[in-house]
Amino acid sequence: MKDMFSAVVGNRKLCERLGNDIIASKLPHAIILEGPHGTGKHTIAKASAAALVCEEKENAQKPLPCLSCLACRKVMENKSPDVITVGCEDKATIGVDAVRFIKEDISIIPNDSDYKVYIIEDADKMTAQAQNALLLTLEEPPAYAHFFLLCENSGSLLETIRSRAPILRTELLSKDEIDEYISSHDRRAAQMKLSDPSGYGELLMASGYGIGQALEYLEPKSYATVKQTRALATDFVTTVIRSRGASEALPVISKFSSKRDVLAEQLSAVSEAVRDLIVMKKSDTAKLCFFADRDFAIELSDKASTIALFELMEAVEEASDEIGRNANVKLCLMKLAAKTGILS
Numbered sequence: 001m002k003d004m005f006s007a008v009v010g011n012r013k014l015c016e017r018l019g020n021d022i023i024a025s026k027l028p029h030a031i032i033l034e035g036p037h038g039t040g041k042h043t044i045a046k047a048s049a050a051a052l053v054c055e056e057k058e059n060a061q062k063p064l065p066c067l068s069c070l071a072c073r074k075v076m077e078n079k080s081p082d083v084i085t086v087g088c089e090d091k092a093t094i095g096v097d098a099v100r101f102i103k104e105d106i107s108i109i110p111n112d113s114d115y116k117v118y119i120i121e122d123a124d125k126m127t128a129q130a131q132n133a134l135l136l137t138l139e140e141p142p143a144y145a146h147f148f149l150l151c152e153n154s155g156s157l158l159e160t161i162r163s164r165a166p167i168l169r170t171e172l173l174s175k176d177e178i179d180e181y182i183s184s185h186d187r188r189a190a191q192m193k194l195s196d197p198s199g200y201g202e203l204l205m206a207s208g209y210g211i212g213q214a215l216e217y218l219e220p221k222s223y224a225t226v227k228q229t230r231a232l233a234t235d236f237v238t239t240v241i242r243s244r245g246a247s248e249a250l251p252v253i254s255k256f257s258s259k260r261d262v263l264a265e266q267l268s269a270v271s272e273a274v275r276d277l278i279v280m281k282k283s284d285t286a287k288l289c290f291f292a293d294r295d296f297a298i299e300l301s302d303k304a305s306t307i308a309l310f311e312l313m314e315a316v317e318e319a320s321d322e323i324g325r326n327a328n329v330k331l332c333l334m335k336l337a338a339k340t341g342i343l344s
């Protein structure tokens with residue numbers, strides 16, 4: 001069988017389906033690719049575009065896309081005039097202007113090949129007006145046109161759009177899959193894995209099992225805040241569990257931000273950490289979403305009772321809710337401190 005979409009990590013079933021559809025000339029004209037940030041949606045759309053135009057498409061001995069023919073290389077190197085990516089750029093939404101551009105462009109036949117591929121990034125950020133405008137094009141696209149609508153949440157798309165395009169979901173990878181990919185594709189990752197294995201493990205966890213996010217975090221600037229937030233969450237949870245009721249735990253509360261949006265992120269990290277500890281109560285081999293150091297998490301989890309962890313979780317979620325409802329930030333933190341036994 002042909003090797004499908006080797007440029008894409010994970011998501012094997014999805015890639016095989018797309019590859020087979022392309023070989024059979026049955027690829028739908030519009031596809032919604034839905035999945036968390038950094039799970040390869042863009043790479044999959046690009047690989048599909050390359051597969052459509054690949055000169056070795058019929059050759060069973062070659063992978064699809066072959067990635068070495070001229071047509072494949074042009075697509076993968078973003079040099080093909082027939083693959084058009086539209087996104088929100090710096091704006092919060094994608095408006096009718098972008099759709100108007102597509103409508104004009106789509107009437108021009110392909111330059112190099114038999115296909116034109118439109119990749120709409122953050123399609124869930126299209127305004128209702130833009131979606132309605134696009135709908136007309138999706139209803140009767142030219143035979144050569146294919147659309148990939150990428151989004152994290154297809155629920156934000158109009159029902160009329162969703163009914164025109166199958167929704168294919170991209171999946172988060174395992175920590176090992178991400179490790180294998182980034183340490184073999186990115187020199188900074190390979191270096192960090194050697195020189196700072198625990199920091200590297202933290203970064204993989206922070207990536208939330210998405211390659212795109214992991215690669216982004218290799219930029220120290222983009223990772224600095226996340227690193228700080230994770231350290232604070234670890235510090236808070238450790239303090240609450242190890243010195244329940246002790247006044248020396250108080251300073252950790254003062255480390256939380258007084259800015260509402262930052263505090264919300266911090267509390268969400270704490271909540272993830274506590275969830276890990278609760279999961280560990282059931283099984284030492286459970287999949288963790290916060291702690292990179294499993295032994296540390298086991299040790300911490302063993303120190304607290306299940307009830308205490310659930311109480312902690314409840315206190316943190318209550319604080320998060322209140323922050324979301326515009327409650328006074330300081331009061332919220334004091335309440336959290338009281339509930340977690342830091343203030344007693």
Ligand SMILES: [Zn+2]
Pocket residue numbers: 053054055056057065066067068069070071072073
């Ligand atoms: Zn090719």
